[in-house]
Amino acid sequence: MKIDCQIDTEKKVKVFYVDGELDVHHVKSLKSEIMDSIESTGWTYELNMDKVAYLDSSGLGMLVYLKKEITRHNGKLRIVKLNEPVLNVFKLTKLDDFFELG
Amino acid sequence: MKIDCQIDTEKKVKVFYVDGELDVHHVKSLKSEIMDSIESTGWTYELNMDKVAYLDSSGLGMLVYLKKEITRHNGKLRIVKLNEPVLNVFKLTKLDDFFELG
Amino acid sequence: MHARIKQLIEELPPDATHMKMHVQGSPETLALIRRVIAACVQHLDLSAALLNDIKLATTEACTNVIKHAYKFDDSMSFDLKITTSEEVFVVEVFYNDPGFIPANIPVPNLNEIKEGGLGVFIIKNIMDHVDYITDGESGRVRLQMVKILKLQDNSGGQSEDRLPD
């Protein structure tokens, strides 16, 4: 799991470039990385999933948790560049509507 | 195992493009393909190994057999475009001198 | 079990691939298991979607063993048996879980967004047959999952059709 972060303080956007397979083994590092960077209010958190070839229910559970936490801090979570197989897991579980996917 | 053959009747050269892994399972098809095409005399048989990523003692044994048969028919066997790991097997068994490698 | 699936499993062709794995019950093992699955089916040239589906269902099943049955105690281990032909992919997970009652696995309500409870739902959606066989005495569980790779009647091409229920 490799996570790079780009911060735009003017626009209040943090972009996380995630590289790895999001199973139960790897969700923890992504979760804590983002949790540690949540600002008090009004930021947008973008997860770039271009390099994520695998995601399962452990990954989805972590994303649901993050979205709730971010919303609690008046922030927004955006998930972009989903690969086909990863997008399919969102669709299968009907979570494609819950998340803002791009 | 995929084998394509190009024949140059003027120069009396047959080039075999081998694609696959040369273990005991696959040597038979290559062996019979070449044996079936051996001409009575004076031809050169070139094995292009560019697409062979794996070769072991079963492959070497088959090549030794072919070289002996071809020589018996006054022909020549040339083995070209060997990949590093495949070339290493020839070196390890000191067969790099026995064969004409290119 | 659907009669067609039963037949596919019982009449495996002689060139079917059989393999058993004995692995440590630790989350690190999951990526290894996915790579081994890919190794087992590589020669079948499955579509990326189908390959991902069988990796996904198998990972969900093994995650549950590690998480629920073994509570992340990685001194525990479990077995995986993979059997595959061009027509069918069968994966079985063998593990210990004395108290486990498969009928008690809750069915998620997808309108209620929660952080968990989707693993078994995903497995059942992907696989054509899912069966937990428990042995009360030994506490041994055998989870059998079957995915049809290609319906034999379909002439050419990779089929991802589902069996009619």
Added chain:
Amino acid sequence: MHARIKQLIEELPPDATHMKMHVQGSPETLALIRRVIAACVQHLDLSAALLNDIKLATTEACTNVIKHAYKFDDSMSFDLKITTSEEVFVVEVFYNDPGFIPANIPVPNLNEIKEGGLGVFIIKNIMDHVDYITDGESGRVRLQMVKILKLQDNSGGQSEDRLPD
């Protein structure tokens, strides 16, 4: 066994990969075994040469089981156990061969070009430790092969050094 190798095997780190395979004794299985080996060591980022070496030695060993011990009877099966850490790759082949006497395996004369007889020579040249353990009573054979992947003392980089004899 070299003391260093013994130590590496006995003191495997907790994140070592353990897996057992049960496969059919047929030539088709060999490519599968190579892919599974690659799957087991992928996270170690071995050099192409080193990866090929362990595939090669393992294939030679399994070819001998299929060819000599089982005489191409693919109703027979054998077991493979792969254990690997960053430092060491251990592969063991378990099979039946009641009459087998390891000491009788001939050493090839490389100056005399023949069509066979190089398999065990290749195995012994590649692996850092090779041992056939036979059980006369059951006819069970265990072939243990060990390859050092990285000498712990070497600081950076992938080492392909051989142990001093």
